[in-house]
Amino acid sequence: MLEIFQSLRLTLLNTGYAKLNALWDFDNVISPFTRMYYITKGSAKVYHSNKVFDLKPNHIYLVPSYTYARYTCEDYHEQYYISFLEDISNGLSIYGIKDFEYEIEADQNCLYYFQRLVELNNNRKIKNSNPKTYDNRPTLQDFIKQNDTLNAKELLETQGILTTLLSKFITNHKINKDHVTPNKAIYLIQNYINENLHAPITIDELANKCHYSTDYFSRLFYKTHGIRPNKYIQSKRIERAQLLLLTTTSSLKEIAQKVGFENLAYFSRTFKKHTKKTPAAFRKEQVTI
Template structure:
């Protein structure tokens, strides 16, 4: 587990300070990156993971990647914000390894870290307050990060330190969704195995054989432990990987389908639309619109 945590990679996208009013009212927001808010004044509402959060002064808020969320401000509020990609070596998210809190009180040094990041990157602010426009030319931003790491090692390391500290405030020292110790011990590394083999054929019967149980029993265990059937989980993870590749690479749609383990492009397109509500081509086009 420690080795996996040590492989955590964080890539900054945006950071800035915003003054927001009643126009901050958006629904059906799903993004392939993580967002952090620090509210300095006023109130607003945020909904995700079946929970409504009343944003208030002096608190930080976390929105993981690939979760449905919505926003609403009935009056006025001010916030510092950060968006970034995070990934573990296997292609998993940190949120697959640890439970998280979504609301935590700000600490004095944390407030300074938000302000410091906006000072380091004054041109990373969001021009369009619509959260759906947050992914603005991520390929260019990630290319800038790479160039920046080569040209300014000190600032690159400081950025990584700031993001790691702020993210750490939300992480708890326990695995997520651990509802049954016996069940967990039966399939302890199945998520890692799936993540590392997304590009290969993944049959449920083969996964069941790996853990020496019947296919039906494996599916029941998986559903109880992770909240969905294994086939749907595999589909979802492949499409999440495809979303990331569509945002951050220049691979063709067909190449991306192959890279996430789906050889039939028509099936890839249908599955992508079923899960995201849009086609791969439209998804990529929307992510590259200037805000």
């Protein structure tokens, strides 16, 4: 198991310093890379993993890859930012084998690491903070190629800083074998589900993507997650709906459609089955807390 962890590879995409205002307001962001922030001034919010994170100065934040997120800033804030790809043996993700915090108070070295990374890679700034302008496969390939412009010293130092910063978010020192996804195909299917909750998803479709029979795929998925694929998809749709109810002003019908329910009544019944509350009651309760 340690050999898997030792194969961790981090690939820098972007880094820079940004001064942001209320235009920093983006919903339905699901990126194939990890984001990291060091806040220096002001305040903002990031919603992901069913939590709300109030971005505060002298704190660093982690948003894992393939995680639905929403970003908002009511007034103004300044941040150092980093985005990078991560993978381990067999193309899996470190987030499948370790537990992470997503917000930590920065120690005395963190600011230096962010500043040094920008200094080493001063041509890696994001020109437009809207994820739609850079969060796509062709543009990511252009970012990856920029690593070829680094010399050996710069590349090793860049990778060392990324590894050091990522390690600060890990909450346990032992690899959690219960969280290991034993099959790359199942891990990729998890990402596919996260990216496509707004659309119909069938088990036959998922099995075909893995080149497995439907029965074998279902058994392997159950062995990995302890839940049948259909129930897993449904639970992820409800999790996403809860976050949308909390972080947007979208109507119930709009939210239902965003998480793959064309029928509002069926969405409401399913939501109540999972949460013991109707969507409207859940939203009202959260707003008044």
